[in-house]
Amino acid sequence: MTSELIDRFGRTIEYLRLSVTDRCDLRCTYCIPEGFSGFEEPEQWLNFDEIERLIRVFARLGLKRLRVTGGEPLLRRNLTELVSRLSKLPGINDISISTNATQLDRHAQALHKAGVKRINVSLDTLKPDRFATIAKRDSFSRVMNGLMTAKEEGFNPIKINMVAMQNVNDDEIEDMVMFCMENSFILRLIETMPMGETGRNAHYLNLQPVQARLRERFNLSDRILPGGGPARYLQSSDGRFTVGFITPISQHFCATCNRVRLSVDGTLYMCLGQNEKMEFGALLRNGATDKDLETMILQAIELKPERHEFNESPEKIIRIMAKTGG
Ligand code: SAM
Numbered sequence: 001m002t003s004e005l006i007d008r009f010g011r012t013i014e015y016l017r018l019s020v021t022d023r024c025d026l027r028c029t030y031c032i033p034e035g036f037s038g039f040e041e042p043e044q045w046l047n048f049d050e051i052e053r054l055i056r057v058f059a060r061l062g063l064k065r066l067r068v069t070g071g072e073p074l075l076r077r078n079l080t081e082l083v084s085r086l087s088k089l090p091g092i093n094d095i096s097i098s099t100n101a102t103q104l105d106r107h108a109q110a111l112h113k114a115g116v117k118r119i120n121v122s123l124d125t126l127k128p129d130r131f132a133t134i135a136k137r138d139s140f141s142r143v144m145n146g147l148m149t150a151k152e153e154g155f156n157p158i159k160i161n162m163v164a165m166q167n168v169n170d171d172e173i174e175d176m177v178m179f180c181m182e183n184s185f186i187l188r189l190i191e192t193m194p195m196g197e198t199g200r201n202a203h204y205l206n207l208q209p210v211q212a213r214l215r216e217r218f219n220l221s222d223r224i225l226p227g228g229g230p231a232r233y234l235q236s237s238d239g240r241f242t243v244g245f246i247t248p249i250s251q252h253f254c255a256t257c258n259r260v261r262l263s264v265d266g267t268l269y270m271c272l273g274q275n276e277k278m279e280f281g282a283l284l285r286n287g288a289t290d291k292d293l294e295t296m297i298l299q300a301i302e303l304k305p306e307r308h309e310f311n312e313s314p315e316k317i318i319r320i321m322a323k324t325g326g
Contacts, residue, residue, distance in 0.1 A: 002062070003061070003062025004061045004062050004298065005058075005061050005062040005063065005297075005298075005301050006301070007301050007302065007304040008302060008304070008306075009255075009304075009306055011255075011256070011257060011258060011304070012062070012258060013062075013063070013258055013259065013260055013301055013304070014062060014063060014064040014065060014258050015063070015064070015065040015066075015067070015258050015259040015260075016055070016058060016063055016065070016066055016067075016259065016260055016261070016262060017066075017067045017069050017259060017260075017261040017262070017325045017326075018051065018055070018066055018067065018068050018069065018086075018262050018325065019069055019070050019071060019073075019261065019262060019263045019264050019324070019325025020051075020068055020069075020070055020071075020073045020076040020079060020082065020264060021045070021070045021071040021072065021073065021075050021076045021264050022039050022040055022070065022071040022263065022264050022322050022323050022325075023039055023070070023071045023072065023075055023322075024070060024071045024072040024075070024100070024322055025072055025075060025100070025102055025103075025137065025139070026072070026100055026102070026135040026136065026137050026139065027135065027136035027137065028124070028134055028135050028136070028163075029134055029136070029168075029198060029201075029202065030163060030165070030192050030198050030199055030201075030202035030321075031198055031199070031320055031321050031322055031326075032198070032320055032322050033196075033197065033198050033320070034136060036320075038323075040263075040264050040265045044264070044265040044281065045264050045265065046262075046264065046265065046266045046280075046281060046284065048078075048081065048082045048085065050266070050281075050284045050285075051082065051086070052082075052085050052086065052089070053284065053290075053293075054262070054266070054280055054284065054293060055086055055089060055092070056089050056090075057290050057293045057294055057297065058297060059089050059090060059091035059092050060090075060091065060294070061294060061297060061298070062091075063091065063092070064091060064092065064093055064094065065092070065093070065094040065095075065096075066086060066092055066094070066095045066096070067095075067096050067097065067098060067120075068082075068083060068086075068095070068096070068097045068098070068116075069097070069098040069325050069326055070098075070264075070322060070325065070326075071264070071322045071325075072099065072100050072102070072103075073097055073098070073099060074099055074102075074103040074104065074107055075103070079107070079111075080107065080110040080111055080114045081114075083095060083097070083111060083114045083115060083116055084114035084115060087114065087115030087116075088115075094118075095115055095116055096116060096117075096118040096119060096120065097111065097116050097118075097119050097120070098119075098120040098121075098122070098161070098326065099119065099120070099121060099122070099146075100121070100122050100135075100139075100143065101121045101122070101123070101142075101143045101146035101147050101150070102139045102142045102143055102146060103142075103146065104119075104121070104143075104145075104146025104147065104149060104150055105142070105145045105146045105149040108146070108149045108150045108153045108155070109153055112153045112154065112155060116155070117155060117156065118155065118156070118157055118158075118159075119150055119155045119158055119159070120158075120159040120160075120161050120188075121143075121146070121147050121150070121158060121159070121160055121161065122160075122161045122162075122163075123143065123147070123160050123161070123162060123176075124162050124163050124165075124168075124169050125169050125172055126172060126175055126176065126179055127140075127172070128140040128141065130169065130172075131143070134168065134169070151183060151185075157185070157186050158183075158184075158185045158186070159185065159186045159187075159188055159244075160176070160179075160180055160185045160186070160187050160188065161188050161190055162176055162187065162188070162189055162190065163190045163191075163192055163202070164189045164190065164191070164205045164207060164210065165192060165202055165203040165204070165205055166203040166204065166205040167203055168203050170205055170210075173189065173210060173214070174214075174217065177214060177218060177241075177243060180241065180243070181236070181240075181241045184240070186242045186243070186244065187242070187243045187244070188231055188243070188244040188245075188246055189207055189210065189243065189244070189245050189246065190246040191204065191205065191206070191207050191246065191247050191248060191249045191250060192204050192205070192249075193248055193249065193272065193273065193310055193321070194310055194314040194315075194317065195272070195273075195317045195319060195320055195321050195324070196317070196318055196319060196320035196321075196323075198320060199317075199320065199321065200314060200315075204249065206249070206250045207245050207247050207250060208247070208250050208251065210245075211232075211234070211245050214234065214243060215234060218236060218241075219236065219237055220234035220235060220236055220237075220241075220243065221234065221235060221237070222234060222235075223235035223242060225242075231244030231245060231246050232244065232245045232247070232251075232253075233245075248272075248273070248308065248310060249310055249311060252307060252308065252310075252311075254271075254306065254307035254308060255307075257271070257304075260300070260301075260304070261324050261325045262280070262325065263323065263324060263325050264325075265281050266279060266280040266281030266282075266283075266284060267279050267280070267281070268280055268297075268300050269324050269325075270300060270301075270303050270304040270305060271304060271305050271307075271308055272308060272317075272321075272324060273307075273308025273309060273310045273316070273317055274305045274308060274309070274316075274317075275316070275317070276303040276304065276305055277300075277303075278296060278297075278299065278300035278303065280293070280296065283296060
């Protein structure tokens with residue numbers, strides 16, 4: 001089927017990040033501020049029927065891949081039921097989840113059975129004390145438990161997302177490489193983005209020198225991952241270890257952007273670093289037909305901006321990542 005989801009710049013949009021809640025049980029320094037009270041109220045949340053309907057229409061137009069995210073997606077009640085419904089939608093051939101893993105030990109088996117085969121776990125440090133400093137919660141052992149349960153359950157691949165920060169955890173990057181090598185996890189190092197005050201005050205680290213350093217130290221070479229999204233990947237000479245670099249600041253990848261983000265209240269954000277959006281919550285509740293939804297989705301795709309302006313206008317985005325759906 002040819003996709004109708006092609007934007008003004010010729011990019012085919014086949015990937016949607018679905019935020020099922022903006023709430024989280026951690027307060028990572030670069031994401032949700034301690035004491036934050038701007039969360040959406042439950043009556044604003046899209047319910048499962050609304051989500052399924054909107055994604056079904058999206059898939060008819062060409063959407064292929066979904067990532068369930070948040071906030072912390074495992075905080076949404078009955079998430080497994082939603083995932084199972086979405087994984088059966090015609091056209092959707094890949095469904096994955098991003099989690100902080102605090103609750104993953106309880107949910108891993110059911111999620112795997114429901115059709116999630118790939119999982120991303122956020123882990124910025126291997127030191128329990130440092131975890132508590134970064135995430136403001138003493139949850140390290142629960143996270144490790146969740147991660148290891150997912151490994152035993154057979155999720156493949158498991159990607160570890162590490163937000164790399166200067167003088168916060170940059171001394172642990174090599175340790176994290178070795179941890180991922182030992183456990184057959186793919187590592188992804190992420191540059192902080194200026195989303196909200198927390199994102200702007202994060203200790204930005206340019207990952208270009210880190211990339212050069214790891215290349216040398218671990219004898220890594222370039223790896224092309226088909227449909228691999230924004231990360232640039234390096235691999236070990238035996239091909240068994242892969243590390244990706246998500247570098248929106250030092251080397252942006254907007255020209256190949258293939259995604260949009262749906263927040264918990266049904267707002268479709270066209271770019272992490274811009275404010276273009278389309279509100280689907282009211283439409284879904286006010287009797288819009290599937291044809292209306294199609295029309296609005298196609299209009300939204302037309303709005304997708306060429307690129308973010310994190311470097312030129314770092315003040316522009318006041319939404320924190322948890323709000324947009326990271
Ligand atoms: N709770 C889930 C998790 O931990 O993966 C999903 C949502 S979380 C917002 C998604 C990712 O966004 C996490 O890896 C987090 O570290 C990252 N993130 C949050 N704020 C960020 C920022 N300002 N810059 C870069 N990454 C950020």
